[in-house]
Amino acid sequence: xxxxxxxxxxxxxxxxxxxxxxxxxxxxxxxxxxxxxxxxxxxxxxxxxxxxxxxxxxxxxxxxxxxxxxxxxxxxxxxxxxxxxxxxxxxxxxxxxxxxxxxxxxxxxxxxxxxxxxxxxxxxxxxxxxxxxxxxxxxxxxxxxxxxxxxxxxxxxxxxxxxxxxxxxxxxxxxxxxxxxxxxxxxxxxxxxxxxxxxxxxxxxxxxxxxxxxxxxxxxxxxxxxxxxxxxxxxxxxxxxxxxxxxxxxxxxxxxxxxxxxxxxxxxxxxxxxxxxxxxxxxxxxxx
Amino acid sequence: xxxxxxxxxxxxxxxxxxxxxxxxxxxxxxxxxxxxxxxxxxxxxxxxxxxxxxxxxxxxxxxxxxxxxxxxxxxxxxxxxxxxxxxxxxxxxxxxxxxxxxxxxxxxxxxxxxxxxxxxxxxxxxxxxxxxxxxxxxxxxxxxxxxxxxxxxxxxxxxxxxxxxxxxxxxxxxxxxxxxxxxxxxxxxxxxxxxxxxxxxxxxxxxxxxxxxxxxxxxxxxxxxxxxxxxxxxxxxxxxxxxxxxxxxxxxxxxxxxxxxxxxxxxxxxxxxxxxxxxxxxxxxxxxxxxxxxxxxxxxxxxxxxxxxxxxxxxxxxxxxxxxxxxxxxxxxxxxxx
Numbered sequence: 001x002x003x004x005x006x007x008x009x010x011x012x013x014x015x016x017x018x019x020x021x022x023x024x025x026x027x028x029x030x031x032x033x034x035x036x037x038x039x040x041x042x043x044x045x046x047x048x049x050x051x052x053x054x055x056x057x058x059x060x061x062x063x064x065x066x067x068x069x070x071x072x073x074x075x076x077x078x079x080x081x082x083x084x085x086x087x088x089x090x091x092x093x094x095x096x097x098x099x100x101x102x103x104x105x106x107x108x109x110x111x112x113x114x115x116x117x118x119x120x121x122x123x124x125x126x127x128x129x130x131x132x133x134x135x136x137x138x139x140x141x142x143x144x145x146x147x148x149x150x151x152x153x154x155x156x157x158x159x160x161x162x163x164x165x166x167x168x169x170x171x172x173x174x175x176x177x178x179x180x181x182x183x184x185x186x187x188x189x190x191x192x193x194x195x196x197x198x199x200x201x202x203x204x205x206x207x208x209x210x211x212x213x214x215x216x217x218x219x220x221x222x223x224x225x226x227x228x229x230x231x232x233x234x235x236x237x238x239x240x241x242x243x244x245x246x247x248x249x250x251x252x253x254x255x256x257x258x259x260x261x262x263x264x265x266x267x268x269x270x271x272x273x274x275x276x277x278x279x280x281x282x283x284x285x286x287x288x
Numbered sequence: 289x290x291x292x293x294x295x296x297x298x299x300x301x302x303x304x305x306x307x308x309x310x311x312x313x314x315x316x317x318x319x320x321x322x323x324x325x326x327x328x329x330x331x332x333x334x335x336x337x338x339x340x341x342x343x344x345x346x347x348x349x350x351x352x353x354x355x356x357x358x359x360x361x362x363x364x365x366x367x368x369x370x371x372x373x374x375x376x377x378x379x380x381x382x383x384x385x386x387x388x389x390x391x392x393x394x395x396x397x398x399x400x401x402x403x404x405x406x407x408x409x410x411x412x413x414x415x416x417x418x419x420x421x422x423x424x425x426x427x428x429x430x431x432x433x434x435x436x437x438x439x440x441x442x443x444x445x446x447x448x449x450x451x452x453x454x455x456x457x458x459x460x461x462x463x464x465x466x467x468x469x470x471x472x473x474x475x476x477x478x479x480x481x482x483x484x485x486x487x488x489x490x491x492x493x494x495x496x497x498x499x500x501x502x503x504x505x506x507x508x509x510x511x512x513x514x515x516x517x518x519x520x521x522x523x524x525x526x527x528x529x530x531x532x533x534x535x536x537x538x539x540x541x542x543x544x545x546x547x548x549x550x551x552x553x554x555x556x557x558x559x560x561x562x563x564x565x566x567x568x569x570x571x572x573x574x575x576x577x578x579x580x581x582x583x584x585x586x587x588x589x590x591x592x593x594x595x596x597x598x599x600x601x602x603x604x605x606x607x608x609x610x611x612x613x614x615x616x617x618x619x620x621x622x623x624x625x626x
Contacts, residue, residue: 023403023407023411023448024403024404024406024407025402025403025404025407026402026403026404027402028402033402037400040396040399040400041396043396044385044388044392044396047387047388047392048385048387048388051387051428052387118381118383118385118386119379119380119381119382119383120383120384120385122344122349122377122379122383123377123379123383123384123397123444124400125348125349126347126348126349126372126375126377127372127397127400127401128369128372128373128400128401128402129372129400129401129402286349286350287349287350287351
């Protein structure tokens, strides 16, 4: 082992004094280390997934199950709410994708609550790493999961009759919007996880908050057929706007209108509000 | 009986006037201590005494309300980033990723310590070898025993061979065999010249590992010194007897006081553990007084199941200082600010 030498009293504090002569340290500027540390932690989360069958089921089987259930059990019902010429499968696949993204955001909260419980957060905070990377790395991993879940849903959707546009530009715009939504929701999930603190609470309360929101939207049926007093909310909430925009882009119904711009605006505002709150809550979580 | 103060260069950890409250709970009520470079300081106290709070402040996880802290010559409050590059922390719960393998854990932590991937991998192999975990290197931690997990946790805090290591109750919850294993590992570390600050509720652990001991209770330092110094505060040897159940303990107590009193000044009272039918009294006469003591106990009609002379333990120290044993204290203040 190396001999540890402490500095003479005159040593400048900036100098690192851990002495490991044969070790090779990487120097990075602060912004670069935020990114590199986030990637290290994102890799950690992604490595965990295939080893946790319950999570794997959540991100693969669940969206497929939802898609098949709605396609074959409620397909006729959904079709009845749509104008002639609009196919229920096209409508539903987009809804299931967005629901998968929304549920996926809860993983961010669950993961952070778990890290706190297992003492990993304390260890990370005692390392010379970028602190925000703990939250950001988790979110990057969850974005990766969102892409995976979305891809599976689209592929299974194609098998059961999903017929989207083949226009590349429309696809890029739609995917961009969905990823932005996933990113913003992950920050919200982080806040819920840091706020509720325990894995169990995030699971029950988090989903109780999020679940109705996905139904009080155009996720599964045309909101024109909702009770009148719900329509105002259901037609203008961000999930519906995102669905209107992505459906408009990929399947041509409903009309896209200005929903794409509106949802982008909503999401950017949400991001500006949520990111500082989440990072501050993380700092506070450490000092409790 | 304070720790020798050899000037700044000699102290790897300096704590001065440290205060921290959580709401109305005063976790640290102005504590001072130093850890000399290359030594082990045992921060000893019951649950809720403020040990963990002190460690959290020293490892940059918590900001104090008042006071000055320096680790490895670096002001912790002014330069937390530099402190983090020079310390290792092993907490009460093994803070490692359960789902990753031992090797993956160490590589990840190595990279977060700013090692290149190549260096991180090489270091992971070295540490796994050193901590007897090579065979389990590619197994996920779910398959590890408690002792293996703690060793991996300790290995993770040694990746960059930091000059100062904080071990917060490193053996809490381990079985005796694993505890001995951890003690050996920690002892090796100290032999390499690392400065260690160790918190513990186990008096035996502080006795075995620490060069100096600081006893904390309710956020204050109530005693400090070497284990021997603390024990000598309590005078010399003790006479401990166990009597058969059903014996009149007050008779036994009176007899012991007479015995102890006849051989010199009695400094301290008879400690009675009624559950174990065990009584202990300071006994200045030592081995020479033992035959006489036996005769008197026999004359009093007491039926002994055991009799022993022993040096005071740190349990006795704690009892003398606080009026309670460490265990009673821990029971009384569980859930008190950790």
